[in-house]
Amino acid sequence: MTRRRPNWIAGGLAAVWLFVVLLPVYVLVLAAIQSQPNYNSQGPLSLPKAITGSNFSAVFHAGFLRYFLNTLIVSVAVVAIVVAVVPPLSFAIVRGRSRLSSGVFRLFLLGLAVPAQAVIVPMFYLITKLDLYDSFAAIILPTAAFVLPVSTLIMSGSMRDITSELYEAMALDGASSWRTFRQLVMPLSRGGLATIVVFAALNAWNGFLFPLILTQSSQVRVFTLGLFNFETSYGINVPEISAAVIISIVPILLVYLFARRALVQGLMGVGGR
Amino acid sequence: MAVVTRDERSAGTATNGRPAGRGPFLRPRAAQDVGRPSIAWAIPATVYFTIFALLPLGVVVWLSFTSWSGIGAPTSVGLSNWRSLVSDPVMRESILLMLLLTALGVVTQIPVSLLLGVWAAGRQRTRAVLTALYFIPLLMSSAAVAIVWRALLDPNFGLPHQFPAIFGNGDLFGSAPDAIGILTFVGMWQWTPLYTLIFQGGARAIPTSLYEAAAIDGAGTVRQFFTITLPQLRNTIITSMILMVIGGMTTFESILILTQGHPGNSTTTTAYYMYEEAFDNFAFGKASAIAVVLVVIATGIGLAISKWTGYDKMRSTLEGV
């Protein structure tokens, strides 16, 4: 018996949603391949009269390759920090016996509610005091910090689905917390790990407020800031903006596709492989 | 903590399929404590988080008792920021608006992403391709999303112009209900992929044995959905709700770019009001007070949901499977 029989209601909804999702993407792509006068002569849905790649080359000439590299550096570092500290933390929350561990969970739940823009001014002073203003660290450190609560939530959720019988089996084996972590918890939490990797990467890639306030030079400018800068100068030029947006999506789309495979592989039924 | 006798321990091992008595019991500790992480595991994350998130938050609380424009030093003004907030009609409306938008967000996003996530959990290849496509909105930065929707909804050159029957006179950004509708819709467009992904992961983790058992019992697809899928996804739904509520409360980038809080102040949520006061009016003291209110409300609701649903007890939905 198949686990999922064809579900026509959901299938229909899925088709409708696909249309809704793709409509703006269609508009975006159409705008990006037209010249500005052509784009402005008709509505956003109409097929282009002529196609051009000039918008993309203009975007590259505006330094977006550098911005792309910078964003990549920032994203990798943020993901590294998150992957290093969140699984141990979630493990302590889910399996820790001390009252402190549920306190820690509440602490991070509190952190969830802190909006980044609320702390942006003190953050500016903290970063300048640490002499990190206008550096990659100025973006990486706060961004990673603000990704922690959600990642913890997701990771804890994933870990808690490991049943106590499995933990007890490890305990009976005389396994230390470290071995339990390495041999039981991490392999079974791969789905959660993949999700937080994607989430952290996405946050870092599309992060805007911290780079905006904590950096200024073009050497450390990230993609979103580059887009913002570009829009201020050429905002009226929707085709070029659209080209810039598309360029910003493609790399992270590739990452998502690769992470998805890991996600799918990691999501196996608990205890059943 | 209950005292576990040697006999009980041995008895416990026989029922979970593992050979009993595997490995000697070296440590005179209750079985429940073996392999448990000490609090030291949580230290790196907590310290890091305290420095880069909680410390600034503390400064914000302090700033709420001062007046500061960014130049010079903050001057202490006691409770006057707080007093002015209490009598500030924009503040009151912003809180109501925030709750409204959050509720609208939950009501639109949870059902859609739940259905999509469960559907997408199926292993057919078309579903995999489609899921990748659904993810695209999440890949776009808020600025990009707003640019695209602003162009699409232009009253003279966008969809409202081509389809006046649906959009009326096209002045969507000039009327409060329409502007709120746009924010809700764009929010849904942008964030449903995330929750779909979460639900998809959750649905994939449901053991087939449950469905097989139900099918043997004669339950149809719909009944299976309500009796198995939904309860199994309980923790996931709660996680998503907490994320949605708090995310909804702290969103401001879309408002910044789509409506700027207009028409009038009808789309000025508390988070946006805070940004306005800080960066348009350079009243960092007042903005900090607003920020504190926001954090208190959002945390309160998050904790309430978590307590009410027993989420923080870390129970697995698979107990007893």
Add this chain to the structure above:
Amino acid sequence: MSVSRRFLWCGVMAALVLAAALAVSACGTSGPGAAADPKGSFEIADYGDANDTLEQSAVNTYNATPEGHKVKAVLQTFPGANYSEKLQTIIGSGEAPDVFFNWGSGSIQSYVKAGLVQPLNGIFQSDPQLNTSFLPNIMSAAKIGNDYYGVPMRGTQPVFLFYNKSVLAKYHLSPPATWSQLLSEVGTLKSRGLIPIALGGGDQWPELMWIEYVYDRVAGAQLVTQALDGDHSVWKSSASQQALNDVKQLIQSGAFGHSYDSVKFTTGASTKLLVTGRSAFELMGSWEYSTAQGISPSFAKNDLGYVAFPSIPGGAGNPTDLVGNTQNYYSILKSAPHQQAIADFLKVMYTPKFLTNLVAKGWLPTTTDATKYIKASPSPNWLTWQFDRVKQSAHFQESWDQAWPPQQITPIHDAVGSFFDNMNAQSFISAMAALPAA
């Protein structure tokens, strides 16, 4: 054994992360900031937009000089939409730029009051041309108290009534010279199904332009001058109410259509109405010319018309008065080292090469010898016409949202936006009366 393994793993991870962060921050740290200034450079904060190439060329010119070899100039652009906030955030800190772009008057007032800006009298003494090369009424817009604080570095941007020549020709209309002519033409255009006047209500400041001009024509320039001085009663005057009434009449006639709140200038949506002939008029700053050019170069060349704001007979204002952005200025941080080098850099602002580049980009310079550069520019007619208007103007009113300090930008915009929505004169008057003195 397992305990030490665990600590080892944690330690390794922590070390890796730390190393990564440090390595990355080391190779990512930018060029010299104000604090970590290696001997011999100063930083200029610039408004990030399409004209940055101009500012960069000025920096390059200076850096090629002997002085520039000793003390280098470094240009930093902040995205335009965020420029004021960024500047305000860093100006009081160690990251403050040595030289910064501003709009004069209200935009630098709080910095001057906080003692952060260098008065230029000393520099003017050693190089009088830094003062005398520019038109006096332009220099005085950066004067606070008795001291000058800014050197003009771009062009002046008055607001004019632009129109679509073909549309007017089609309906046998001529560019309006008086208010009543404008109203009747609006009526004609409306009956033909056009949106007579394109308005980017979504940005709010395009609406402000209408109010600024009508106030000037009806109540005269002194109303705003008095309000800036702190006289709140001027807003309640009968002239003020009359001005509001006139604007109300225009709005109610349907001149702007009904969906102007959803149309923004900053996305090009309002200019597009003018370019495509869906509207006949748009009241906008002189940058409308390059905006239209970006949308359709042929339209800008052949079909874009411009005229001064109509007169309102019976009003106290001088019909030659202009409203707009008087200029943009470079100001100097008081604590900046290398003050002499900075003064040498600022000299570029009145050099022939720089001014030639300026007009080539479509800007109208405000030097006393501007005419000769205008004649050699790509659009001499447009610039000459503009220059004549500026020269002949009895008064050039700085945009209200720049005349008052930045804290008042939102209240002013909100008051204007509300008035255009509900036409409640009383709430507009009380909102404006609540503004503090500039």
